[in-house]
Amino acid sequence: MxxxxxxxxxxxxxxxxxxxxxxxxxxxxxxxxxxxxxxxxxxxxxxxxxxxxxxxxxxxxxxxxxxxxxxxxxxxxxxxxxxxxxxxxxxxxxxxxxxxxxxxAVGLPHAWEGRDIEVTGSIKGLPTRDDKGARFLFNVDTNDARLAAFPRVIQLTWIARGAPAPRLEPGERWRLTVRLKRPHGNANFGVRDTEANLLARNVRATGYVSAPDRARRLAGRARGLAVLVDRWRAALRARIDAVLADAPHRGIVVALAIGAQDEMSPADRRWMRGTGTSHLVAISGLHIGLAAALAGWLAAAVWRRSGWVGRNWPLRLPAQLVGATAGVMFAALYAALAGFNVPAQRALWMSALVALAFLSGRRFARSTVLAWALGLVLLIDPWAVVSAGFWLSFCAVGAILFAMSGRPRRRDSQASRHDEGSPLRARWQALCRASIGHLRALVERLRSAAHVQFAVTIALAPLTAYWFAQIPLVGPLANAFAIPWVSLLVTPTVLAGVALPVPFDALAWRAAHTLLDALAAGLQPLSGPRWTLWLPQPHAWALASAALGVLWCLAPRGWPLRWAAPLTWLPLLLPSADGALAEPSGAFRLTALDVGQGTSVLVQTAHHALLFDTGPGPESTDAGERVVVPFLQAQGVTTLDTLMVSHADSDHAGGARAVLEVIEVRQLVAGLEPDHALWPKAKQHDAQTLPCVAGQRWQWDGVEFTVLWPDAGAFTARSNDHCCVLRVSTLPAITADEAGMRAGVHAQRFAALLTADIEAPTERALLARDRNMLRSQVLMVPHHGSRTSSTEPFLDSVDPSIALFQVGYENRFHHPNDGVFARYLARDIELGRSDRDGAVRVDVDPGAQAKGGAVLTLERYRDTQRRYWMER
Structure with a gap:
């Protein structure tokens, strides 16, 4: 099997x-x-x-x-x-x-995207609330569009406009007017695929409540076991919220109690991610296994002692059977609290198989138990393999089983010796032997625990680099303390609060929060960037090499050349294929990220990086934290030589705070008002600051950067009038003599023009100033292709070969404008659109011409990284 x-x-x-x-x-x-x-x-x-x-x-x-x-x-x-x-x-x-x-086969037709549809159904799962409103899943029963293949599950946002969103409870039935679109997520190199997550949850449309005033709560509730579990989880969350209120680690207590991690504070996420202890906030397999073992032991102990109350239950039913059954039932209950995530499912199936083997009198190999759990998890959810939790959970257990398979348990050879001499001396010798035996057993347990921790750390390091682009160097030390602290102290205390009635539950949860305070105080000083090894997302062959090294390193004693195993991990340190440039100097790469309705562009030369805008912030889709920072980390960009924020609009500057929090920024150049909050924020992170002014010019690695706009002067009410316009161009890399030696190749400049949200008046001003400085092969389309920009004279002067639109899928501004888009089509320009293509990468390499290659290379994410579930 x-x-x-x-x-x-x-x-x-x-x-x-x-x-x-x-x-x-x-x-x-x-x-x-x-x-x-x-x-x-x-x-x-x-x-x-x-x-x-x-x-x-x-x-x-x-x-x-x-x-x-x-x-x-x-x-x-x-x-x-x-x-x-x-x-x-x-x-x-x-x-x-x-x-x-x-x-x-079930999906929203394109013709119904963005149209009002009245749906009737029930709330599914746990709704989440914040200052902006509520987010929830909705089980659709009927729709007024009368579509037979209408999505069964949709994801909705109830935006708080004027009045807060109502309190939504699992199972409640509502009639809502919604506007929907097909499941479409941001698609970027090295960033998690949100469309795969939506497919795994069977969410076939997303949208928002478009007419909150017409929403009606209906009589009755949905029924079923899943609804009962969700209502129980919601009630527990409400109890914890009432007890801990604004306590800083309330989100961790909620996560350990019901598996919902959406209420964790950003500060808690940072220090746990920086110390490699993020896995502890999930109801993991370790927690479920410990809880099941404790529940089984308690049930068996009570059953054996039934004679104390005048009953002989063990004569009717063996205590072992009761203990094993109780352990599995408690594991199922705890997994339900966790929402049946992948680690919880794995632990549940393994516990059930072990109990079944014990009750049937058979012995299953540990690898067989793990293989059954693997198959059952994928039988239920074939999309589990696209999540990090699947790989981390199964690889951790596999590493433990493999590492411990060659470690026989020692036995005390002196246990059968007979004592000689006086009875007092014999008792003394027996006491000494017993003490030595307990000490040896303790040492052996500590050695086994250390070996397990070493195995898990070694095995998960390549996966951590792949999924999170980092390896916390203090992870082994932090986990050696945090795992027993959370598993043996915090989690049981949280579970005690779940089981205890009011008001005793408050005592347990406050005690758990105090324990978390102590843990955070010890780990926060170790969570800084200097304690983390940042790695680019590795190649597939680098992961395969590292996996071979893991097996080699964890092999039993006597395996040849185990000291050479770390050499197989060296490929993890190499630049990723996505981040490598074709030439060491004189070339640059421009990546237009898919951040929804907003702008963010990374420009890389051989040894430097500039980020132009940061996409929307937490007031919208929070692209800075969700997209920009993970993308930079996956590309191995841990330091930005310059962060350029074109202007103050939130879809361009909103993500800057998230970037400054995580990525080292040496210089902030921005078209912002003097009193804007980003200036002191940048200084707080030791970044130099200066306003963006026309005429600024610098060179990196044979690539020239020139600011063309705005002119120095006072700011007006329209921030678009003061957008930074940046031209990135290659320098003439070869002299005339060298050109003759290279088969007649002539020195030529290749440029990219980044225009932010400039409009027609600014375009005319730039044309009047210097048309030659505008000529560029690559153009970031002004103002997302709005009708107020991309005038005919401007396009004639730029004369681009490639034009890139950064727009949100089915955005409410209807960008790009149909007439503007037609202007680009009429000029036979190669177009890239983030809503259709995802992130778009352009390599500008003048040296490729001498080798017979293309100077400009265009790559669309949804073409090269295509998956069957992706929307276009």
Missing amino acids: RAIWCGFALGVIWLQRQAVLPGMGEWWALILAGCAAVGVAVWGLSAHGAGAAGAKYEPESRHAPARRNWRGVRMRRVAGWVAVWCAAISVGFGYAAGRAQTRL
């Missing part, structure tokens, strides 16, 4: 890497391949029973036919097991493809 479940998992993972789902031809090929593999597996594995007796290997030469027969049997068995893997992979691939086709 291990081979079957592992092959099934490989098939599911293979499907989630596909750009398109299989068509009819691929389905028939898959079915035929699976059937053929099953036939070969039956043929090959049946040789084991038929040939075991008559094909026994013997070394004498007179038995050469028997040896040949034995070799044939072995080859058949190898072919049979290979066929088992192939069949399991085919089943896994086909199962995941079938689930995906069924789920994608």
